[in-house]
Amino acid sequence: MILVCGGLADRVTELVCARLDDCGYEYRLLDLGSYPTGFEIHCRWDDPATPVTGYLAGPDWRLELGEISGVYVRLLGLEGRRLPESVPAPATASVIHELDLGLLALFEDLPCPVVNRLRGSYSNNSKVLQALLVRRSGLLTPPTLVTNDPDEASRFLDELGEEGAIYKSLSGVRSIVRRLEPEQRARLPLLRHGPVQLQAYVPGDDVRVHVVGDDLHATRVRSKATDYRYARRQGHQVEMEPAELPEEVAEACRWLARELGLLLAGVDLRETPSGEYYCFEVNPSPGFLYYERGSGQPISSSLANLLHRGTAAPADQPGRSRPSA
Numbered sequence: 175m176i177l178v179c180g181g182l183a184d185r186v187t188e189l190v191c192a193r194l195d196d197c198g199y200e201y202r203l204l205d206l207g208s209y210p211t212g213f214e215i216h217c218r219w220d221d222p223a224t225p226v227t228g229y230l231a232g233p234d235w236r237l238e239l240g241e242i243s244g245v246y247v248r249l250l251g252l253e254g255r256r257l258p259e260s261v262p263a264p265a266t267a268s269v270i271h272e273l274d275l276g277l278l279a280l281f282e283d284l285p286c287p288v289v290n291r292l293r294g295s296y297s298n299n300s301k302v303l304q305a306l307l308v309r310r311s312g313l314l315t316p317p318t319l320v321t322n323d324p325d326e327a328s329r330f331l332d333e334l335g336e337e338g339a340i341y342k343s344l345s346g347v348r349s350i351v352r353r354l355e356p357e358q359r360a361r362l363p364l365l366r367h368g369p370v371q372l373q374a375y376v377p378g379d380d381v382r383v384h385v386v387g388d389d390l391h392a393t394r395v396r397s398k399a400t401d402y403r404y405a406r407r408q409g410h411q412v413e414m415e416p417a418e419l420p421e422e423v424a425e426a427c428r429w430l431a432r433e434l435g436l437l438l439a440g441v442d443l444r445e446t447p448s449g450e451y452y453c454f455e456v457n458p459s460p461g462f463l464y465y466e467r468g469s470g471q472p473i474s475s476s477l478a479n480l481l482h483r484g485t486a487a488p489a490d491q492p493g494r495s496r497p498s499a
Contacts, residue, residue, distance in 0.1 A: 175237055176201035176481045177230070179247040179277060183207055183254040186463050190246055193474040199482045202235050206250045210273060211258055217280055226283045243484030245281055245288040246477065248459055249274055286484050287387075287437055289477065294435040295458040301344055301371060304455055311430040312422070313443070313453040316376050320344060322369040324362040330372055331359065337375045340400060344371045351401040376444050376452050381417050383424075383441040384462050385431040386476035390424055392417040393469045394445075403464075414468030423451045430456060438462075438477060 176194060178201050180187030194201045204213065217228035217239065229238045252267060261269050278292040297304040305315050319330040331339055331354070341358070343349035352358075353375060380395040380402055394417035399405035405412045419427070423443070430453075431439040440460025444452050462473045 175241050175243060177204060177237065177242050177245045178202070179204045179206065179245060179281075181205055181207040181250040181254045184248060184250060186461050187246075187248050189463050189466070189474050190248075190477060193478045194481075197475070197478045197482070199478055201481075202230075202232060202237050204230065204232065204277075206274075207254055208256055211256075215276075215280070219283070225285045226280065239284060242284060242286050244286050244481030245284060246481055247278070247281060247288065247290070287480065289437045289481065290439075290458050291435060294437075297434055297456070298458050299345055301342075301455060307433065308430060308453045308456070311426040311433070311453070313426050313430070314450060316452055316454070317374040319372045320369055321372075322365045322367075324365050327362050327365060327370070327372060328359075334374050337377065339372045340375050341370055341372055344369065350404055353400050373454075376446060378444045378446040381419070381443040381445055381451070382460075382465055383419070383427045383443060384460060384465065384471075384473050384476075385427055385436070385439045385441060386473065387437055387480045388428065389476040389480075390419070390427060391465075391469075391471040391473050391476065392419050392424075393465045393471060395468075412468070414465065416469050416471055420451075434458070437480060 176199055178187065178191055178194070180190075180203075182188050182191065182203075182205070191201070191203060212233040214231040215228070217226050219226050226239060229236055231237070252270065255266075255270055257266060257269060281288045282291055282293070297307055302318075302320055305318060308315055317330075317334070319327065321327050321330075339354045340351050341354050342351045354372065380397070382393045382395060384391045384393075394415050395402050396413040397405045397410055399408050399410040399412075402410075402412050427439075427441045427443075430441065431437075434456060436456070436458055438458075438460065440457035440462065442454040442457070444454065446452070462477075465471065466473045
């Protein structure tokens with residue numbers, strides 16, 4: 175039996191449930207929109223060498239932990255949650271955070287595949303750390319500077335030449351990637367109040383790669399926008415189509431997902447006009463609905479099959495062998 179932990183207010187979770195229905199795979203939904211109201215969790219850790227035991231129960235179902243073949247978890251934001259009225263408003267965020275951590279702690283110790291375990295998302299909290307891990311995969315990364323020194327930033331920009339730079343978030347908090355224009359450069363003295371991540375602009379086509387277990391779906395994205403996710407806000411169009419990757423690039427993406435402990439990963443690449451592939455980052459909870467709609471690739475079907483198959487030994491463990499360069 176598959177367990178989906180999420181809320182139908184989230185369109186990606188809704189798609190996963192619809193795909194499981196379409197495939198005829200049985201599942202139970204732990205609806206985070208109303209959790210913990212109407213749900214029970216009983217679990218017991220008797221011995222570090224044996225799996226956790228217990229059960230999860232919803233309003234009209236009960237599921238023994240040993241019956242779960244796979245878990246898909248996608249947390250909901252505050253706007254999608256309904257807590258009991260007894261919870262005072264100022265404590266809402268803290269209570270939700272504690273509830274989510276309790277579930278994630280349980281999922282860490284389940285013997286079935288979990289998409290994705292909490293430890294797999296750690297690198298996303300630091301883009302600098304993640305870039306170091308990406309380099310180990312054999313994929314290229316753009317020249318990058320993290321600094322709060324205006325003079326150092328200015329020297330870095332001078333070295334980049336005509337293509338210039340982009341700036342973006344250092345953390346896992348979503349941000350809009352923007353080109354650094356002259357008006358932003360004039361504000362470099364403000365860096366003394368906080369660091370920035372500057373990165374060489376890489377020309378070419380974006381390629382979003384979804385790694386789902388051993389399956390790989392690469393989507394070529396063409397747009398004149400610097401950050402195609404927000405292209406329409408800037409009056410630009412976005413075109414998507416399935417892409418073929420060189421075998422060494424595909425294997426590097428698979429290795430990277432395994433090394434990070436991710437059964438589902440969204441790897442952001444860009445192919446330059448000369449055919450080089452640069453990796454920008456890895457998303458541990460990708461919103462793949464956007465790419466499935468745009469390219470027609472069966473990403474959700476790969477995920478449904480992975481959750482249905484299950485395995486005695488979880489595949490979401492860090493890899494140890496590096497791909498060939």
